[in-house]
Amino acid sequence: MPPDDTILEFASVSRDYATKDGVVQALRNVSLSIRKGECVGLLGPNGAGKTTLIKIIGGLITPTAGDVTFRGRKYPEASRSLRSQAGFLLVESRPIYQKLTVWNSIKFFATLYGVPKRKLHETIDYWLARLGLLERKHEYVENLSTSLQQRLALASVLCHDPGILILDEPTTGMDQNAMASFREIVREIHHSGKTVILCTHDLREAQELCTRMLFVKEGRLIREVMANELQSIQLNSTYVYVKGGGTQFGKTTDADPEHVSAGPRPPAARGGMGGHLTRVDDETVRFTFRGDLPFQDVLAEMRTIVDEKQIIDVVKHETTLEDMYFGLING
Numbered sequence: 001m002p003p004d005d006t007i008l009e010f011a012s013v014s015r016d017y018a019t020k021d022g023v024v025q026a027l028r029n030v031s032l033s034i035r036k037g038e039c040v041g042l043l044g045p046n047g048a049g050k051t052t053l054i055k056i057i058g059g060l061i062t063p064t065a066g067d068v069t070f071r072g073r074k075y076p077e078a079s080r081s082l083r084s085q086a087g088f089l090l091v092e093s094r095p096i097y098q099k100l101t102v103w104n105s106i107k108f109f110a111t112l113y114g115v116p117k118r119k120l121h122e123t124i125d126y127w128l129a130r131l132g133l134l135e136r137k138h139e140y141v142e143n144l145s146t147s148l149q150q151r152l153a154l155a156s157v158l159c160h161d162p163g164i165l166i167l168d169e170p171t172t173g174m175d176q177n178a179m180a181s182f183r184e185i186v187r188e189i190h191h192s193g194k195t196v197i198l199c200t201h202d203l204r205e206a207q208e209l210c211t212r213m214l215f216v217k218e219g220r221l222i223r224e225v226m227a228n229e230l231q232s233i234q235l236n237s238t239y240v241y242v243k244g245g246g247t248q249f250g251k252t253t254d255a256d257p258e259h260v261s262a263g264p265r266p267p268a269a270r271g272g273m274g275g276h277l278t279r280v281d282d283e284t285v286r287f288t289f290r291g292d293l294p295f296q297d298v299l300a301e302m303r304t305i306v307d308e309k310q311i312i313d314v315v316k317h318e319t320t321l322e323d324m325y326f327g328l329i330n331g
Contacts, residue, residue: 007164007195008034008057008082013066014219015052026052028219029066039186039196041210043203043325049219050199051091054168057197058088082164087157091169094153096141102128103137106156113160127155131181146173154182158189165189168199183208203322215328223328238298240287241280241312284312 015027027049034040042050055061056068059079070078089095097105106124115123128134131151141149150173157165165186171179186209190196200206206213207227215223276288287305289298295314302311 005035005037006033007036007071009069010053010056011067011069013056013063013068015049015056015061016064025219027056027063030219030221031066032214032221032224034195034197036195037190037193038212039190039198039210041206041213042197042199042216043201043206043213044216048216050216051168052219053216054090054166054197054199057082057166058086058090059083060090085162086164086166087160087162088166089153089157089168089170091172094149095156096149096153098142099140101138101140102133102144102152105141105152106159109156110159115160123159127159130185131155132178147175147178150174151178151181154185158185162194164195164197166197169201170198171200171202171205179205203325215325217328225324236292237317238289238293238295239313239315239317240289240298240302241315242285242287242302242306243283243310243312288317 010030010032013027013030014025017024017026030049030053042053044050052061056063056075059076059082062076068075068078070082073081095109097108100108103124106128107120110120110124125134125137128137131154133148133151133155136144136148141152144152150171154170157167167186171182174182183205186196186198190209190211196209198206198210211227213225213227214221215225278286278288280286287302289301298314299308299311302308
């Protein structure tokens with residue numbers, strides 16, 4: 001039996017899709033559990049399987065193999081119970097009606113979710129005000145910008161005060177002010193003891209909001225990280241920028257210098273501290289050494305690889321969630 005605080009559990013869940021080119025495995029033997037009161041982030045590139053996982057949680061599709069349980073009861077029956085307690089926002093299907101006014105659109109979903117009539121006006125006005133839409137409540141949804149429509153969709157899934165919030169790329173199309181408002185709302189919901197499942201590409205968003213992060217790649221769960229473990233897991237790095245064009249260092253990895261954690265080790269460094277080699281531009285390469293290494297040790301290692309006169313700069317770099325993400329996804 002799962003622990004008392006486990007509300008959702010996947011046991012060896014897989015999901016296949018038939019295509020004209022054969023069978024595609026969107027999820028592969030995924031096992032996970034989500035506890036009451038957590039804010040869990042699902043992170044991974046496009047096509048990793050995050051949305052498939054979210055759809056299975058919401059009961060929109062069924063697994064090809066494996067079991068899903070909600071509060072100890074198996075799907076698919078239990079999925080109806082989850083949907084009655086959850087606010088569910090899927091990036092490809094927003095709960096808004098283009099031909100209705102803002103107020104009538106949210107009223108439709110509030111009624112659908114069972115908000116009592118005596119609380120309907122108060123609830124709708126509250127959420128429209130929270131998301132900066134109250135002054136637009138008589139406008140037609142189709143005339144709103146993408147950012148405002150996304151705010152309305154969020155209000156529609158929050159209006160019945162759900163105990164579980166399931167969000168798939170919720171800030172897609174939002175402007176910066178709307179994003180800030182959204183994060184504040186999610187923090188309040190989470191701190192009130194409710195459960196949040198957040199599927200996002202926004203690493204800053206995940207780092208700010210989530211208590212636990214699940215990294216998904218090619219349909220597999222490849223890493224699970226608690227937010228309070230992040231600093232102990234992440235290792236700082238030392239970047240050494242070196243002047244060197246052409247093929248002096250052989251094959252290098254072209255990538256955004258802020259995101260690099262992988263690449264070939266320079267031949268001269270093998271057997272030493274090692275290091276990943278990345279081309280920054282036509283005239284500069286960067287060696288990345290993982291760990292809190294003493295400056296003199298890094299410099300001594302570099303002297304075995306290049307002429308010291310080629311060294312442009314040595315920089316200490318604090319590893320972020322973004323570095324971890326790209327390291328896991330590209331590794």
